[in-house]
Amino acid sequence: MTATDQAASSSLTGAGVVSVCALLFTVASFWWLNARQGRLKTWEPHAFAAIIRSSTARLRLPLVLHNTGPKPIVVQDLILTFPDEPASHLPLLWVSSPSRLQPGPDEDAKLPAGFVVPGREAQQLVIEFEAPFSGLMPEARDYKVQLQARVGHRKGWRRLLTFTLRAANIIDPDRYTVYNNAPVELTKEDQKKSGCRAPRAAGRARRQLRSGRQEAAEFFERRWRRRHGPLRQHPPADRVPEASTRSRLLRVRPTCGLVLAGPLGGAVPDHRAGVAGGCLRRRRWSTRRC
Structure with a gap:
């Protein structure tokens, strides 16, 4: 077979492949557009x-x-x-x-x-x-x-x-x-409002608590100054009396640590201490928490 015949046969083969592909594409397109069964x-x-x-x-x-x-x-x-x-x-x-x-x-x-x-x-x-x-x-x-x-x-x-x-x-x-039958869904604004209610209420409660503690501390400090003069130092924060002790002292909610431990373990006001924040048990100074 000469070179011319080989070139002609290869060109025919390529043209046949292209023709077959075009025919398949035409049939598949017709089936997809007109004969395909949907759901x-x-x-x-x-x-x-x-x-x-x-x-x-x-x-x-x-x-x-x-x-x-x-x-x-x-x-x-x-x-x-x-x-x-x-x-x-x-x-x-x-x-x-x-x-x-x-x-x-x-x-x-x-x-x-x-x-x-x-x-x-x-x-x-x-x-x-x-x-x-x-x-x-x-x-x-x-x-x-x-x-x-x-x-x-x-x-x-x-x-x-x-x-x-x-x-x-x-x-x-x-x-x-x-x-x-539609589900009840909150909008973004409703979700934002409902999500902010709890943090706002908690923040308001914390502010009220801090305000009450500050008022109680100021009241206790004024009472001490009227009786014993100015304080030498502020009471440490870790010597805050318990709620029951504070209630027995002032019948309010003080947070100052100016209390004494009496002989029976009860808390009484310190009338003899010159330094604020001390605790006396059996007439001896101690650094324990009140």
């Missing part, structure tokens, strides 16, 4: 309507179903279950498709029927679920609820959404009305 997505509802009695339990949810693929999806049936509850709690079945969330006598309720969610589109629906003698009695707590669907291109039930049903908001189970 249904939905989100947690912010409100619900409920009536729960001993004979029946009815729940109405506003749902938004979104098809992520280009092919339409046929929804055949929906069901609502409580996976964390006992087996005695029957699932709630799809019984109607009302036109609004708020129940009323003049509403137009449709019987359950399959519907189509077009490709790359979202559809808003209000679905009403009901179960006779379901065994569900609401308590003031959160329930884990699972929404399942049966679609045309799959077999069996498929889980669409798992969300929290806040049954504590159901204040009147015998009345069929709308309740809020």
